[in-house]
Amino acid sequence: MPSQYRPQLLGWIDDLDKGTNHLSGADDRLLYANDNYCAFLRKTSSDQIFYLFISLISILSLTFYIIFYFSFNFSFSFEISIDNDEKIIDILLSLGVIVSLFAIYLMIPELYQNLFTRKGSPIIFNRKTNKVYINESYFFNFTSFKNPIHFLQPNKKRIKEYDWADLHGVVVHNFSTYSLNTTILMVCEPGTHKTIDHVLLDPLRYGIGSYQVWGWVNNFMCFNDLISLNDGKYTWEQETPFKKDIIQDQGWPEWMVEAFNALSPEHLTEIKQKYHVQ
Numbered sequence: 385m386p387s388q389y390r391p392q393l394l395g396w397i398d399d400l401d402k403g404t405n406h407l408s409g410a411d412d413r414l415l416y417a418n419d420n421y422c423a424f425l426r427k428t429s430s431d432q433i434f435y436l437f438i439s440l441i442s443i444l445s446l447t448f449y450i451i452f453y454f455s456f457n458f459s460f461s462f463e464i465s466i467d468n469d470e471k472i473i474d475i476l477l478s479l480g481v482i483v484s485l486f487a488i489y490l491m492i493p494e495l496y497q498n499l500f501t502r503k504g505s506p507i508i509f510n511r512k513t514n515k516v517y518i519n520e521s522y523f524f525n526f527t528s529f530k531n532p533i534h535f536l537q538p539n540k541k542r543i544k545e546y547d548w549a550d551l552h553g554v555v556v557h558n559f560s561t562y563s564l565n566t567t568i569l570m571v572c573e574p575g576t577h578k579t580i581d582h583v584l585l586d587p588l589r590y591g592i593g594s595y596q597v598w599g600w601v602n603n604f605m606c607f608n609d610l611i612s613l614n615d616g617k618y619t620w621e622q623e624t625p626f627k628k629d630i631i632q633d634q635g636w637p638e639w640m641v642e643a644f645n646a647l648s649p650e651h652l653t654e655i656k657q658k659y660h661v662q
Contacts, residue, residue: 389570389577393556397565400553400598404606408599413586414616415504416626420512421644422604422616423630424597425504426584427524436498439491446484446491453481493530496538497523503630507585508644511605513652514548515643516569518583519636525582541635545643546583548605550574553585553598565594637661 387396415423500521508517522540523530534540551569558564566588571581586597603611613619618626631641639659646652656662 387554389552389554389572389579391579393554393568393582395556395559397555397557400555400567400595402552402602404608404610405599405602407595408603408611409596410600410611410615411596412617413597414600415506415630416616416618416620416623417604417611417613418620418623418645419613420647421508421510422601422613423506423508423626424585424601425506425617426520426587427498427501427504429504431588432498432501435494439495439498442491443488443495446488449484450481453477489532492535493523496535497521497525500539502634506630507583509548509601509605510644510646511607513643513646513649514605515646515652516546516548516551516583517544517640517644518546519543519634519640524584543635543637543640545640546571547574551583555594558588564588564590567594567598 386392387399389399410424412428413425415425417423501524505518505520505524509515510517520542522534522537522542525542546569550572552572554568554570555565556568558566566584567586569583569585570579571583572579585601586594589596600611600615602608627641637659639655639661642659643652643655646655
């Protein structure tokens, strides 16, 4: 059965149900949780360094190949006659250049999102207002096709507030030999299955592990006692160190940081009015 969310994602495995879920595990992704909100890490330092290295080497290698092609082509441009074998080689090399340019186009977002992701790009869930907050690199989004104009803005960010009711989880795989799965939050128009945005929740997990963070978040949002507020890197009493280490100086709007701890939708409205947020 295909995904109910449209357009369907390439590599789709499963749509995830909301509500209480016994299959949960914060693992090393949970940074902090208290009675109001929790914060999940989405990019570990080791993954960030590894994929930064891979993307950088790939771009440099492909660029070197393109330079080689044009140097090779220029050296034969003064030939009076070119035989059929040389024509075939030139066609193959030309196709290689086209493929290389397309690959570079796909790898630049990967380079940028690893280079400019800060503090693991945490995602914040407030269960008393049912709001979700992100502050991430524009290139952190899992989709590969980006506006090339934005390549000139490597540090471009997006900071957004979502309604939990409009976020729906799906699991996709990356077609690699390691069969790594990723949990995506599909942002849908209210009351529909039409997707208008995507948010990464839990990237690159093996098999069943890709469902556990989704389970933990659902248990948290449903006020289920199956999870512990002390499962994270910081215990619930350590909110000040958490904000100092992870949130401070990362470009979070002041109103949003205060909204993490909003106690109700009405309280959130007061905070927005205080900061003149529409």
